[in-house]
Amino acid sequence: MKFKLPNPFEVMLALWVCAALSNTAHAQTTAKSPLDDKLQACTTCHGAQGKATRDGYFPRIAGKPAGYLYNQLLNFKEGRRQYPLMQHMVSGMSGDYMHAIADYFADQHPPYAPPVPGTATAAELALGERIVKHGLPNQEIPACSACHGQNLTGRLPAIPGLAGMPKDYLNAQIGSWRSGKRKAQEPDCMAHIVQKLGNTEWNAIASWLASQTVADQAQPEPPSDSPLPMECGSLKPTQVPKATAGANMPGEYLAKAGNCAACHTAQASKPFAGGVPIETPYGTVYSSNLTPSKTHGLGRWTKADFWQAMHHGKSRDGHLLYPAFPYTSYTKLTRADTDALFDYLQAQTAVDKPTPEADMRFPFNYRPLLAVWRWAWFNPGEFTPNAQRGAAWNRGAYLVQGLGHCAVCHSSYDTLAGQAEPLQLAGGLVPGLGWYAPPLTARAMQQQTSEEWLHLLQTGANSDKAVYGPMADVVAHSLQHLRQADLQAMVVYLQNPGVKATASDDATLKALPDTAFGMAQGQAIYNAHCATCHQKDGRGQASAYPSLRYSTPQNADTAVNMVNMVLYGGFAPSTVGNLQPYGMPPYSLVLNDDEIANVLTYVRNTWGNAGTRVKPHEVNALRGR
Structure with missing residues (x-):
């Protein structure tokens, strides 16, 4: 190969390109991800970059396979995993946003924390190591490493790492599987394993895993070339949701405008199959099955029957419906719209799922009394244009x-x-x-x-x-x-x-004085935890963090919405116009009842707000619900 000396122009051009590439590379290593700020709701509990906190309660999610992280978000959303904070966080998330969050944390690789010294004996640790590395063949228990990787750092695409997990967290998850509070997609391989091992074995496994030091650059292993010892439903390819039956029918639009699926589709259930518990001050009503099932749904109904339910609040057999079903509003619908909605529901897949009986307190469980309520409060009639x-x-x-x-x-x-x-x-x-x-x-x-x-x-x-x-x-x-x-x-x-x-529109608002009980403490808490996002003047940041200045929630007679948000955090819904909304961190494990009451009293009486004082017992009433 022959070389020739470049001319001066080529040298200058090469230097310029190198400099440009160097600057670009530097920018790529220092620039923040668009999700960094949006996911503070996640990192508040799971630690910076998802590396976990030292309390042992929230696990490390950094570096876990993206497929596993997505599956867990989906499990929380569909009810297979039960934890109110997480269920609240993901309730309005789209599948695309959950995939983006999973990819984000899968790409984070902060150093692992050193193991926390434990109290397990040498014999317990030896038992744990034996089960992790070799399993218990006589009990048909495979080695943990057979699925989770030889280094226990997980396996692509969707098997999590066990290394670096706190003992208390591991034991808590085993307890959740045993009690049925935690589930995975069928076949649920872990559910089968936990039933075969006793407390001694599980405590030994958790103790040994928590005692191991993990290399900083540890990564999940590639997929195995040989079959895994067990079939796990969570390893199946993610199913793309099929289009709803009856798509593009006029009734589909009406069903979305009425948000029918919200009350008539249970978690991890078929659309419109009902069974959703609706809590009322008088007991629990369960939403009905709207699919064309002839045994439990609308399969034997006619359009006239459906019109009677929507317009008059009466079922096909004539019994009066509880007003938890909003026929007091639906009575205003035109017959053409109820017919179109009925046609759409008849196009759904029939699901033979019975509707539980309403569990109402006496005397509200005596349906004929509804006639008195209807006489006082229900006036059937279609909407009349003005x-x-x-x-x-x-x-x-x-x-x-x-x-x-x-x-x-x-x-x-x-x-x-x-x-x-x-x-x-x-x-x-x-x-x-x-x-x-x-x-x-x-x-x-x-x-x-x-x-x-x-x-x-x-x-x-x-x-x-x-x-x-x-x-x-x-x-x-x-x-x-x-x-x-x-x-x-x-x-x-x-x-x-x-x-x-x-x-309430004409009420005169009067803010509490600055010297009122809790205002000073509330201001200090606000500056420490809230001002970064919502700004010291409460103006927030457009389309990211809401303004806390004068508006209805800040001045309402009740502060339940604000208390719920501080306790549980959450994300605004994922929508076409806001695909990846910002999240609000939960503070239920950070601030006590007095501190939350004080900071909300401060917010509700500053920047033009004039709300009532929030009291600690009001916070406590919503904590842990």
């Missing part, structure tokens, strides 16, 4: 009053579950959910422009607001799928509903 209003206003009124049944959550109830002014939408506690639905009155809706409200309904976040809790589910499963013209119509109606102002 001739003095435009088409958009009337369309919005039809959706808000009828199909969207907004008043069911956003109104207050008396002791007999009646709404004195159901269309005033003056806000109220949502029965059985422990959340407050804020007012949708004209004054509340006029705090922002129609464009801002439209963006909030479409994406779950706007310049200074975000939705969480039950409303996040409404946006994720219903509102984001509606036509923009329909969402605009709803905003048009809500900003000028044509009803008188409520007493």
